[in-house]
Amino acid sequence: MHILVVDDSAVARLLLSTIFIEAGHLVTQASSGYQALELLQQHSPDIVTMDVHMPGLNGYETIGRILELYNLPIIILTASANAKAATTAIQALAAGALAVLEKPVGPTVPGFERQINDLLRTLRLMSEIKVVRRTRSTATLTAPMVQPPSPVTSPAVIAIAASAGGPAALKLLLSELDPKIPWPVILIQHIAAGFLDSFIDWLQQLSKLKVGVACHGQELQAGHIYLSPEGFHLEYDARHRVKLSLASPSDLNIPSADRLFHSLAQHMARKVIAIQLSGMGQDGAEGIKAVSQSGGLCIIQDPETALIDSMPQAALRLAAPHCVLSPQKIAFFINDLQHSKRQSLSQKESE
Known part of the structure; x- marks a missing residue:
């Protein structure tokens, strides 16, 4: 080398x-x-x-x-x-x-x-990783016209998985995400030990959503971004609360996106929005397949826009996503979903 x-x-x-x-x-x-x-x-x-x-x-x-x-x-x-x-x-x-x-x-x-x-x-x-070369672009991105897909009748939680190249994607996604989204966000990001606090501070600079570490047994609140503590896996239990489990040194991915996605597929089913971003390896692919099969909404970053396309490609091989989009357009898509939800609630209140 x-x-x-x-x-x-x-x-x-x-x-x-x-x-x-x-x-x-x-x-x-x-x-x-x-x-x-x-x-x-x-x-x-x-x-x-x-x-x-x-x-x-x-x-x-x-x-x-x-x-x-x-x-x-x-x-x-x-x-x-x-x-x-x-x-x-x-x-x-x-x-x-x-x-x-x-x-x-x-x-x-x-x-x-x-x-x-x-x-x-x-x-x-x-x-050994194939890195996608970047190009400068001054083109203005516009929000795509999207129709909310039928599988998710009432989203309740957003789960995002990212690894190598993830911060670059998150920077683009969170900068466009409406801070008024009515759902909590769970973020799985593989990052070296000792850098979690700095990563949270950096996320807080990008987003107006409140960013913090999840606690065992906690109920998730809308408008918050939750990460797992260092050395722990984060899952969702049958009571719709956070379940933290100490990771083993032999675990390949800490925290595990697959474990989070599988738990959400089991306990939240059609109320999940699962997002797979840039990363090395296959973590999240099996889990996002489970979310798809349970009726949840699956969004995968367009591999051509991912710094490392291994995780998006792995998810595409296993699951049939509802959308394959750039990070910015993923944000636009979610914004559109929450606007549609507000309109639906307003209509019900007026009836």
């Missing part, structure tokens, strides 16, 4: 290069975003690791320019103990980076071997 290491710190570049070379990989180094773009004209790396705090062209701008030109997976390395660094890392995910990990500091720091193993494993996985 050929890795492009982008970091303005010579010490960090040396440490990372040593780790990667000892693992048998080829390394090219860049000390700035501008140098990274120059080197990409000469080299064809399989993956890029990057710090977001760099002089000149910062990490966000560098990510954007790289993804406009190359189908390259980008991993952000940062010091998660620093709240500011964690927040900027989340913003980098929204710009198109696939994952954020702790940057190894040195052999004398506790957990160094674990950090190296996590980093090398992530690089191996992400280097």
